[in-house]
Amino acid sequence: MTSGWTRRTVLGLIAAAPALTLPGIARAKGGRVVVVGGGFGGSAAARRIKQLAPEVEVTLITRDTSFVCCPGSNTVIGGFGRIEDQTVGYGALARDGVTIVTGRAEAVDTDARNLRLADGSILPYDKLVLSPGIGFFWNEVEGVSAATAGRIPHAWQAGEQTVLLRRQLEAMPDGGVFALVAPVGPLRCPPAVGERVSLAAHYFKTAKPKSKIIVFDAKSKFSLQPLFEEAWAALYPGMIEYRLAESDGIVRAIDPETRTVSTDFDDVSADVV
Template identity: 45%
Template sequence: MLNMKRRNFIKAGGVVAAASLAGFPFISFGKSTGRVVIVGGGYGGATAAKYLRLADSNIKVTLIEPKTHYISCPMSNEVLAGERNISSITVSYQALNTNYGINLVHQMATEIDPVQKNVRTADGRNFPYDRLIVSPGVDFRWDAIAGYDESAVAAMPHAWNAGNQTLLLRKQLVAMEDGGLVIIIAPPNPFKCPPGPYERASQIAHYLKQHKPKSKILILDQKDKFSKQGLFKQGWKQHYAGMIEWIPASQDGKVLAVHPDKMMIETDFEEHEGDVINVIPPQKAGKIAQMAGLTDKTGWCPVDQKTFESTIHKDVHIIGDASIAGKMPKSGYAASSQAKVCAAAVAALINGQTVAEPSYVNTCYSLITPNHGVSVSAIYQLNDEGNIVSVKGAGGLSPMDASAWEREQEANHAHSWIRNILSDSFG
């Protein structure tokens, strides 16, 4: 990733923000009577539903999502720090119906039949489609860490889907004595939100520094490097000296087993006892994508990266974390950008039009303190082989020598980003 000079970087931030707003072609096709069903109303599915209706208000769009409110993972680490309430990142789906006429079905999709082109929901209803968009997010690989099954999350929360798990982890942090040890197990690649575990360590440290300053955080990592590593380590040294220890996989960070009853973790050479243990398990595409046969041997969904149509099943598109989207990370911003590209492609295909050449965008902000933000940004395009690659010279990492003022500006950008994306996707 390109390292930019400070002034250019701040300018580029503005360009990226503008690109995301202008990224969707507002073409109104206006003739079709197609039926599009969308499974999963996260950043991918909700955005696709809205932008499909903006592209062609004649397309009938049905969004199948069990919850009536979406709780955002982005900024949920601030809930752990006690810096925000979960209600501030909880949004209703209702505006998608009221403002855009999207048919909301609050049910779990239980079966996709790609031959009959039908989705079945838990209440036994059928939803036939001309095209289907699937955005179910990730599922955890429950068999990957010995001792970490679905019952273990009550003692060792993952908090990797925002909601009750986030609140449980927060409760455990509040109950912990000063001088306690918090252990975070960071997952192997690829996973949802590459900088997330390290932002989480920062946010927990921010809380501990104020309320339990003798406490420590140990990160056991299943890999040897991580996103924005230099920036995080610099921030930890500046704000949390001696509080956060990061152990990479090659230096005995690899976890062999967890023991929730003893609050203990085994690695090759050590046993670690923690007062609070946050296990972020290895991941794969959401269950419904696996059940529908949309995944390959990697556990993720291969797609034509121009339209996000499955390379396995025709007329089914997969976006967001579940898809294999070239060099794009698994982030909410990436999911929303892919949703816009996919919505434009689906509208074109339904209307028998040519699919436009797409471009894609992503920025991942991370908060090291409430006033110290860092980010990585990129603009993407398709290469000659049809893979999404980043555009050279566009985007970049926050500079290592940024001033306190610039770090604060990035934190402000992070906070305005969450308001903007929630309103763009769900408003």
């Protein structure tokens, strides 16, 4: 299958954008495309547009100076991957002619066709690509907020959270409890929960064999369930307890200080949540 995007398509889209008459805002001769988000989607879009239409000015807005890939980051949690191996910079994109701007997009004026950054900078565009990545629904569970992520990490955005969770698992005593609360959804990578459980179990089997993993999942089934359950029974018998909605897997509250997970019928104290 070939992409429907061609140089003619890109230039046609840019040419179709209404011209600005606002004073003080210069327009690029070949057109200007601004891409928000330096992850897989944004980076791929920026590179492809520049390849198809080199005369177009392409600017990529990214919050960080490097990108930490989430796919594969569970290997860090399992103890046989390094966060450095998950991290890539934007040098290759810059060498391809994409302008990299480190900042946070704050507002879009679709009438004036410009983007405002958190530092007040204004970037005019002919076409805007929004690829900001995933976000989180905070406060859906009592006791959990963005402020508690330093004690009960989610680690679903790779980087500091991944390293924090790994360090907490390393500090956990042999015979301790790792409580994992699965996201209700929508989840960008549905098998990620089973993968994380598997790699944590691998680490415990080799370093802390008396430890236990309890998974709380508000769904009635999970991705690749038969395959994961077969592997867990063979490789980590007795270590993993997976509670689905029908088996008291719905979490009502979490106490970040005591690391206690509360369901409708149980309060589970854990060493790592």
